[in-house]
Amino acid sequence: MITTFRKFFQSKLGIAFTLAFLGLIAIAFASADVSGNNPLGAISSGDKIAVVGDEKVEAAELDRAARNALEQMRQNNPTLSMPAFVEQGGLEQVVDTLLDRVAISEFGKKYGIRASDNLINSQIRLIPAFRGPDGNFSEQMYRDAISRQGLSEAQVRDDLGNGLIAQQVVQPAGLGASMPDKISARYAALFKERRKGSIALLESDAYAPAGAPTDKQLAAYYSANRGDYIRPERRVIRYATFGEEAVGTIAAPTDAEIAARYKQDASRYAAKEERTLTQLVVPTQASADSIRQRVLAGASLEAVAREAGLATAVIGPIAKGTYSSQTSAAVADAAFSAAQGQVAAVARSGLGFHVVRVDAIDKQAGQTLDQARSAIAAQLTDEKRRLAFNELAADIEDRFGSGESLIDVARELKVEVKTTKPLTAAGVVYGTDGETAPQELAPALATAFQMEEEEPQLAEAVPGVTFMLFEASQITPSAAAPLTEIREQVVADWRRAEGAKQAKLAAGRVIERVEGGETLAAAVAAERRALPPVDFIDTTREDLARSQRVPAPLALFFSMAQGTQKQLEGPRNIGWFVLDLDSIEAGTLAADDPLLGEAKRQFAQTLVQEYEEQFQNAIRADVTVERNQSAIDALKRSLAGDSQP
Known part of the structure; x- marks a missing residue:
């Protein structure tokens, strides 16, 4: 029901935006170290991708927004690549969201709505990424964070200001929204409604052609569905671990050192x-x-x-x-x-x-120097070993910074260099059925997928105990698999797609038979194909509401009229569903049923969204939006790794 406004706040791909309240830049900080310095390829960072009212939206802003959106999605899907994100329509969604937010901001400015410096300051202080160890706002953390993003303070403040204006403009549109009790009661009674009927699935495989496609047919199908065959980025990681043993023999503490420590900690050894x-x-x-x-x-x-x-x-x-x-x-x-x-x-x-x-x-009782000597000696020896260990780690970092290789450093340390199989960012060995990366590599895996190839680094594997040298020795970018490598899979998918076309025709025939008086089961049997048995449905909306995820056929089943039939395409060419609704029994609701209150709350939320959607439509009509589609397309090609014009 609510589509336009939800697009404004939420991507169809599941991107967790709340652009109107904190803005794109705030979300970038929330998603941690997202680099804002990536090249834009053939398009200049200063090129305009749109003009919204009097505001120019540059390619750099869209590039940054797209990369931050990808990072948000990677929190749930670590292997998602930018080419896959673009192929699935992610960039178009980011463009719509970005321009809508700028339009709302321009609308607010046009009618005198502003975000003061103090209001922007308060929002900056609320962003968790800018808080220090004590939980309070840290000026240094703030400077470091925006520097890592490649942003200026003016950009941050402008973006947050736009978001605050959007908040002031949009939120009031839905204030006080309420649905009359009679309508709420009618809606709540629907939860008690019972529906009976049947659902059949005409599987694509049952109608798929037996023969192979021609090379031309297969190439055309592959080209049209390249997004389905994008492989995640893979990396081969070389690494070696070492502990305190790498520092060799530590000199024993002298009597003078032991005596000095005893004096320093006199209160510890006193009675x-x-x-x-x-x-x-x-x-x-x-x-x-x-x-x-x-x-x-x-x-x-x-x-x-x-x-x-x-x-x-x-x-x-x-x-x-x-x-x-x-x-x-x-x-x-x-x-x-x-x-x-x-x-x-x-x-x-x-x-x-x-x-x-x-x-x-x-x-x-207290301890004399002689009584405490062995414990102090052990303590001092441990401290010396840790100090030498840390100095060794600092020396290794300096050597890496000077260009020395991981192999050379590992050889000097006399530690074994291990090489992983190709891994995805999720820590899974590519091409296997769930085989994972070595557990000891886990602390460095995320960094290994952000670093440049052949750029060795040092990290703590077990804090204070073990260090790890590691580097990405081989990087295979995310891209669609070549047709020659996945021909059998593409042929199978082509057959299923062709079968889906025939299953759609079959669904039409089945519906004609049901309309002619046959039962759905009989109409499906007349197809004379090996098809799954018909499912008979007898359930209520209340039963449906208990499910965390309602299947699409059941959702359609509860939106049909009694005595009608519908057909519905299944996901990923699985086939076509045919639904036959036999009867609807109206539900009844007691005056004190808690569903009444819940229905009223849900309707209030829906009304808020509807009012905000209509207000957003009015803003679009009031603020002129001119897109530079060629610049958007150029950035899209750059992000997807396609240099062709």
């Missing part, structure tokens, strides 16, 4: 005493003394506190210094002077007067 305390804090000394005397006489501190309408608190185990900082020196002195099980003398802190019972005492 310690920690106590577990139960305390009660009261406002006056008289009250505290009275409570203490009752406890000394045998009463429970907790019971006395409850009688007074107060509560005790258990503290610890805690050291004297820490307890002193939480209370006062006087309170800590009293608590750490009393014996275990005793109530300390009353003392005062800024909170009041403390009545403290000593529940437990844990005394730990």
Whole structure:
């Protein structure tokens, strides 16, 4: 029902845009390190792909939007390539979405709607990619992020400003939308509606020609369906791992180093005493003394506190210094002077007067230098090994930066270089039935699919334990498989496609027989083909609503009139469905049925979308949009890897 406005916010390919609220650039940051510096091929980055009102939309902006859209889709489909994205209509969707958003922004500006600097600043601070480790906005993170995107601050602010204007323009169109109760009740009753009938599938394979196509027929079919045969990008990864053993023998700590560390950590080796305390804090000394005397006489501190309408608190185990900082020196002195099980003398802190019972005492003897020597020596040796390990890693990065090869570095480290089979970005060995990349390669796989060929890098395989050298030694770009390599598959697909054409004709014949009085089962049997048995349907809309995904034939079945027949093409040339609806039993709904409230909410959402769609149509009529189709086509060819004009 809602198509135009949904196109504005969401691609048919499932691209997770919310362009009107944060804009393309914000989404680019949300999708992480998407490069904005990719070449545009034959088209200049300054070429216009459209003029919307007074706003020029340049090819660079569309290029960036397309690449960010692809990155969004790769979150669910890591192997999706740009050629496949373009082939499936992704670029056209991005163009429509981009121009619609600019049109809304121009419409807003035309009628005096603006996004102030402060409003844009607040939106920038809300973007997670710009937050530092403390969760707050970081100016440095912001600068680094837009730099990685190849963007200027002006571009970021302009794009966010346009998105904020779009938000102010579009959202009010649907405010307060509500459907009358009678219409909502009528709609809700449909969920109780029961339908009976039958559905048949006339499979394409049953009607497919037995003979092979001519070379001309096969070439034409392959050319028209190249998008179905695009292979994902494959990479062969070379890698080697090494641990701390690569640094060799570490010199033992000297006596002077051990003594210095012992002195540095003197508090660690000193004798310690920690106590577990139960305390009660009261406002006056008289009250505290009275409570203490009752406890000394045998009463429970907790019971006395409850009688007074107060509560005790258990503290610890805690050291004297820490307890002193939480209370006062006087309170800590009293608590750490009393014996275990005793109530300390009353003392005062800024909170009041403390009545403290000593529940437990844990005394730990200190260690002399000789007693701590072996532990300190082991600690220092481990630190030296880690330091040498990190220095080795830094040296390797410098050598890679100077052009030294992975093979040479691995040879010096005396570690084995391993080579994977061709892998996809999903970590699957290409051409196998689920074989995956070595598990040890997992931390570096994503980076390996972003790096240039023969560009070795260093990464931590197991943080603090193991490093990995790796590079993409062979890159096979995503492209349609040559017909010569997949001829048998294409022939099979051609047969199925031809069979689908005949299955469509057969569906027409079956419907004619049903209209003539035959049952659907009898009409299908008359085809004298090996076809699946007819499915008999007896279900309600409510049953259908419980399904996470409603099959297309059932969706059509619930939109037909009683006593009618329909035919529906199946996906990917599987065949044609024939539907026969025998009867419809109207549903009834109780006055207090929760479906009524749910229907009203759904209708309100639908009305909002309808109002916004109509408003969007009005904006398109008000703001002139002139497309430069030749520039769009040139960018499309560039993104698809096709240099032909």
